[in-house]
Structures are given as C-alpha cells and as structure tokens.
Amino acid sequence: MLGLATIKDVAQLANVSPSTVSRVIADSKRISDETKERVKAAMQQLHYHPNLIARSLIRRSSQTLGLVLSRSTDSAFSNPFFPEILRGISAVSKSYHYGLMLAAAEDYAEEAKLCLKMMTERRVDGVLLLASRVNDGLIRELSASDCPFVVLGRAPESLKCYSVNNDNIQAAYSAVRHLLNLGHQRIALLNGPADYIFCQDRFEGYRFAFREFGIEHDPEWIKSGSLTQEDGYRLTRELFQLDPAPSAIFCVDDVMAIGAYQAIKERGLTIPGDIAVVGFNDDPLASVIEPHLTTVRIPIYEMGVTATQMIIRILEGNEPLPFQRVLSSELVIRQSCGANP
Known part of the structure; x- marks a missing residue:
C-alpha cells in the first residue's frame, strides 16, 4: 500500500469517517485534538499525502x-x-x-x-x-x-x-540621541531611497533628536543611496570631502555601515576614535566586525x-x-x- 493509500484507508485505520479525515487535513476547529492526532498518525503510517491540487480546486483556493x-x-x-x-x-x-x-x-x-x-x-x-x-x-x-x-x-x-x-521614527531617534549624548554634534545620515516610507521615518527620527537638543543639522551631512555596502562606502567617502567632516555616522542599514567601515579604515582613521558609527537592523555581522557595531535591533x-x-x-x-x-x-x-x- 506504500504510496498508494487512499483517504478511505486512512479513515479505516483511524476508525473515523472519510469526511473526518478531510476535516483534519483542512485543520477544522470542529475536530478534537485527540482525533486529529489519531488521523495524522494513520496518515504517517500509511504514507498518505493529501492531494493539495484537488483540494484547492474544491475550495477555489491556491493555498x-x-x-x-x-x-x-x-x-x-x-x-x-x-x-x-x-x-x-x-x-x-x-x-x-x-x-x-x-x-x-x-x-x-x-x-x-x-x-x-x-x-x-x-x-x-x-x-x-x-x-x-x-x-x-x-x-x-x-x-x-x-x-x-x-x-x-x-x-x-x-x-x-x-x-x-x-517604530522607525522612535528607533532612529534613540540611535541619534545616543550619539548626541556622547557629545557628537556633527552626525551624518546615510539614508536609503526617499520613496521608501521606512527611510523617511528614520530621517524623521534623526531630525527629532537634533530638534530635542536644540541643534541644527547640516543638510550636507545627509546622503542618500541604495541600501548596499557599495553605496555606504561611496557616500562615506563623499562625507570626507566636507570641512569639517562629521564626527559620527548614523546608517539606516547595517549593510551601509559595513561600507562606511571600509571607507573609514581605507582613509587611515579609527572607529570610534576618529569617527563613531551606528547602524540599523542588527545584522549578524554587526557583532563580528571590528569594532563591533552599535546598532538598532528590530524583531x-x-x-x-x-x-x-x-x-x-x-x-x-x-x-x-x-x-x-x-x-x-x-x-x-x-x-x-x-x-x-
């Protein structure tokens, strides 16, 4: 019977009706947990696999x-x-x-x-x-x-x-406020595409933190690109052309922060001695790269x-x-x- 079992075979082994087996397959709430377990055990013993295509046609659902x-x-x-x-x-x-x-x-x-x-x-x-x-x-x-x-x-x-x-606004606000509390005022923002709502929200959180501290942020400190390591590297190099250059960088994605690390170290600067970096998302690499990256962890x-x-x-x-x-x-x-x- 291996591979050829039918719904009737399952019903017979589990001592239930074929309609009950169908309801178990559909995960009906009307079937008791005890019956479900008995039917599932029978299905496993007989190597029975429900015909999902047929089920979807009956239910008019693709599942x-x-x-x-x-x-x-x-x-x-x-x-x-x-x-x-x-x-x-x-x-x-x-x-x-x-x-x-x-x-x-x-x-x-x-x-x-x-x-x-x-x-x-x-x-x-x-x-x-x-x-x-x-x-x-x-x-x-x-x-x-x-x-x-x-x-x-x-x-x-x-x-x-x-x-x-x-809450991207609150999350970005907490990251930038942390840098402001450490004494940084020239904090750059590496942002993603402006048409994404989460990028706008993280920019709003950045602005709110400056506003709370009564400090004007410089528009030149704000750079936008794709959420890639390459753009994190490129935009950080652009920040180094400013006079004075930022003392800290807040990246809206850890992947961009990794690119920023590359540009900073290439210039012979140290993190955080010469420039601080904060990321977003708590990428698995954040706790591995040197120095370990301060970041916002979201679930x-x-x-x-x-x-x-x-x-x-x-x-x-x-x-x-x-x-x-x-x-x-x-x-x-x-x-x-x-x-x-």
Whole structure:
C-alpha cells in the first residue's frame, strides 16, 4: 500500500469517517485534538499525502501566499534582512500548509504588474508586501480590488490596511540621541531611497533628536543611496570631502555601515576614535566586525511571523485586530559608538 493509500484507508485505520479525515487535513476547529492526532498518525503510517491540487480546486483556493520583495532578488538577498523575515514567513505558512510564491522586479512598475497578475490569475490567495512606498499605487489598487494583503512596514496613512511595523521614527531617534549624548554634534545620515516610507521615518527620527537638543543639522551631512555596502562606502567617502567632516555616522542599514567601515579604515582613521558609527537592523555581522557595531535591533523574524499570521486570519474570515501592529526595537550598544557597552 506504500504510496498508494487512499483517504478511505486512512479513515479505516483511524476508525473515523472519510469526511473526518478531510476535516483534519483542512485543520477544522470542529475536530478534537485527540482525533486529529489519531488521523495524522494513520496518515504517517500509511504514507498518505493529501492531494493539495484537488483540494484547492474544491475550495477555489491556491493555498499559496504571494511575497512581493520590492526590489530585485540579487539586491534583496544580499541584505540579511530579507532571509530573516522570510524565515518567519516560512515558519508560519508551513504550519498552516500554505505555499509561497515570490515576486521580485527591477522596478516598481514591473513589481506592481507581477503582484496584480498573481492575484487576478488566482495563483495566490493573499499577498505580503515587504515594503511600502510614498504614494504607493500598488497598495491603492489592492485596497480598491479587495485583495487580501498585509504590509510589512508602515502603510500610507491615507489607506486603512493591515500592517506590521517597527517604530522607525522612535528607533532612529534613540540611535541619534545616543550619539548626541556622547557629545557628537556633527552626525551624518546615510539614508536609503526617499520613496521608501521606512527611510523617511528614520530621517524623521534623526531630525527629532537634533530638534530635542536644540541643534541644527547640516543638510550636507545627509546622503542618500541604495541600501548596499557599495553605496555606504561611496557616500562615506563623499562625507570626507566636507570641512569639517562629521564626527559620527548614523546608517539606516547595517549593510551601509559595513561600507562606511571600509571607507573609514581605507582613509587611515579609527572607529570610534576618529569617527563613531551606528547602524540599523542588527545584522549578524554587526557583532563580528571590528569594532563591533552599535546598532538598532528590530524583531525581523517576529515581523514575518506576525504578518503571516495576520494574512492567514484574514483568509480564514477572522479579522485580526488591531489593523496595525507595531513591534518594539532596541538600541544595542557595542564598541563602534565610543560608549562603554
């Protein structure tokens, strides 16, 4: 019977009806845990695998979630943020027997097209957007078409939609305030693309910290580029052309901070003796590079878990409240800022 077991065989071995086996496969809440365990044990013993394609046709469901990366796969997976958030998404989707379909594009127009195509062709039941933009047309289209979706990041305030976020304004504020408390006033900002809401929020946190201390920040200290090590290196070299040069650098991503390290050391300067550096995300390399990087730790894995739980609750007809979930962050003080950890 190996590999050829039917649902009737499972039902007979578990001493239940075939309809009960179907309900167990669908994870029905009406079935007791004891019965579920008995049926699952029978399925395992008989090497029975449910026909997910047939199930999806009956339920008019693909049993698949769409993931929209908001950038090309090369640039996304070179940043440790994405593998970690995908780990959280995968953990929950697997436990609920959902597959994952990835959409990645070189530009925003192609990204929106791919996402809407996944939905209209019913290849996915719902969508997780792994970033949000200012004036995000894709979010507006998904909202208007009643497509189930959850945004990882702060959604545009004009649109009421489900989202999971960390408070980027507060997190950036705490990092820059820490540098100001250490006596730094010439603090540069290495930011990402201005059309991403999280980059705008981290800039706002930077501004708020200066405002609290009654200090004017110099616009020349603010540099924007892609969230890559190469741009972190390039923009730091540009900062060295200023007179006087900044005494500290706040990077909105640890990958950019690693590029800043490279430029600083290439110039023969020391961290934090000549210039302090603070990053964001608590990349695994942050505690390995020398000196260890002071950074903001955000719950990346938990964001993926929470967002996936939300989209599955929506698909099951259970409205998750509140609409917006905001997870906490933490400033991790190491050697690169000059403070005593």
